[in-house]
Amino acid sequence: DTAVSQTPKYLVTQMGNDKSIKCEQNLGHDTMYWYKQDSKKFLKIMFSYNNKELIINETVPNRFSPKSPDKAHLNLHINSLELGDSAVYFCASSQEPTGLAGVNEQFFGPGTRLTVL
């Protein structure tokens, strides 16, 4: 059983299109995250949700809109895709926000490789 799953695994699209990436966790966690890994493998937090509420937004362009329909899902919608959006996007989850009232390690999904042409 996959703990944190993402779909699709690969996504190739044209500049200007709108696309979504879905994330689901079956760990019963309250907190979910989106990270972006660039071509140099640098990982950076984008968003964090706790109990379906946004708690961290790391100055991500507003073309990126996360949505959490329930605690087990955190989807990422991207409008007007740009070349610079090409990256691997990782979803993660933890019992509660990492480092807040406990360690709450994060569990990562397999990633979605987005290529914008």
Place this chain on the structure above:
Amino acid sequence: AQSVTQLDSQVPVFEEAPVELRCNYSSSVSVYLFWYVQYPNQGLQLLLKYLSGSTLVKGINGFEAEFNKSQTSFHLRKPSVHISDTAEYFCAVSPPGKLIFGQGTTLQVKP
């Protein structure tokens, strides 16, 4: 603000040799520290974590790390590496609510 610096971008090593991957962090408050591993085309897997207490932390796959508060370091070590340890290794620190990662170190184990 907190930050993490991994001092080596690539570490080539022969199979069965020992290895150390270096990580320094910067923080004005107590933090939790982590090492994650990313195998090719996969997500991140937790190797080990430091919360408090003993400065030597043991993780999975024979890895261990030593927390040194005075040097603000959290270096990862393994006494004898295998080909299967070839991967990207990330050190991370946790301000509340997120992880801040270092730039990553590519461990290349050669036969």
